[in-house]
Amino acid sequence: MLTDDQLDRYARHIVLREVGGIGQQKLLDSKVLVIGAGGLGSPLILYLAAAGVGTIGVVDDDVVDLSNLQRQIAHGTAQIGTPKVESAKAAVARINPDVKIVPHAERLIRGNVRKLFQYYDLVADGSDNFETRFLINDACYFLNKPLVSAAMLQFEGQLSTYKPYLGEGHPCYRCIFPSPPPADVARTCGEAGVLGALAGTMGSLQAVEVLKELLDIGQSMSGQLLIYDALYADFRKVRVKPDPGCPLCGDQPAIKEDF
Structure with missing residues (x-):
């Protein structure tokens, strides 16, 4: 049963036919793991908390830096030098005491x-490097966890959901991006730049x-890749099929579970 305060807090969800009281209780019982409390993770964490997702795990080993504040809205000037996971925890506490x-x-x-x-129902990837993205994809496949992944650079963002453990029609991240690009091609936001507000757009879509x-x-976005060009306000979706030659989920997988 939702409390009176919860009925008020989540009233705009509860009146939605697709959510209702049962759906809101489901959110309160859900556990989501967010990888990264940076540009994507910040709006993602805040909106999941506002929505009443009961448990949100946040993985990040970094501290808040002045250069983060142009886009990482979970943190403020007073939090510079604070671990991002602690800063994000404090931000959530200001929004919703229901959330752990x-x-x-x-x-x-x-x-x-x-x-x-293993503790979480779903993983949301807001990491900023390919090594971590491939690890997350592989782990979610072997552990049967749905993965919602977003990425951004300069003025462009990408978003998709991956559920390859469901089989036919559900590609994994490696079906689209078989391997990391060469080091001299792969650039980070620190190297190439990123429009700060783009993080809000992509993190909110991810939420x-x-x-x-x-x-x-x-x-579901499984089997589709959303591409957003902020300079031209252009959204387009590309249908993606599983790759039979994928080294993870293809016909002859070469990647083995090693964690």
Whole structure:
């Protein structure tokens, strides 16, 4: 049963036919792991907390830096030097006392990925490097966890949901991006730049897809890649099929579970 305060707080959800009181309780019972409390993770964490997702784990080993504040809205000037997971926890506490934030002040590696992922219903990737993205994808495949992933650089963002463990029609991240680009091609936001407000757009879209997956409503983004060009206000969706030659989920997989 929702409390009176919760009925007021989530009233705009409850009147939605697709959510209602049952859906809101489902969100309160859900556990989401967010990788990265930076540009994407900041709006994602705040909107999931506002929506009443009951448990949000946050994985990040970095501290707040002045250069983060142009886009990482979960943090402020007073938090410079503070671990991002603690700053994000404080920001959520100001928004919604219903939500439990579990800070994981560590870097995601093969040695801890199973321990971190097994507790959560869904993983949301807001990381900023390909090594971590591939690790997250592989772990979600082997552990049967839905993955909602967003990325951005300069004026462009990308978003998709990956559920390859469901089989036919559900590609994984490696089906689209088989391997990391060469080091001299792969650039970070620190190297190439990024429009700060783009992080808000992509993180908010990512939050919507997470909520849809938790509630099992609407059309999943699995099998589709959303591309947003901020300079031209252009959204387009590209249909993506599983790759039979994918080294993870293809016909002859070469990647083995090693974590």
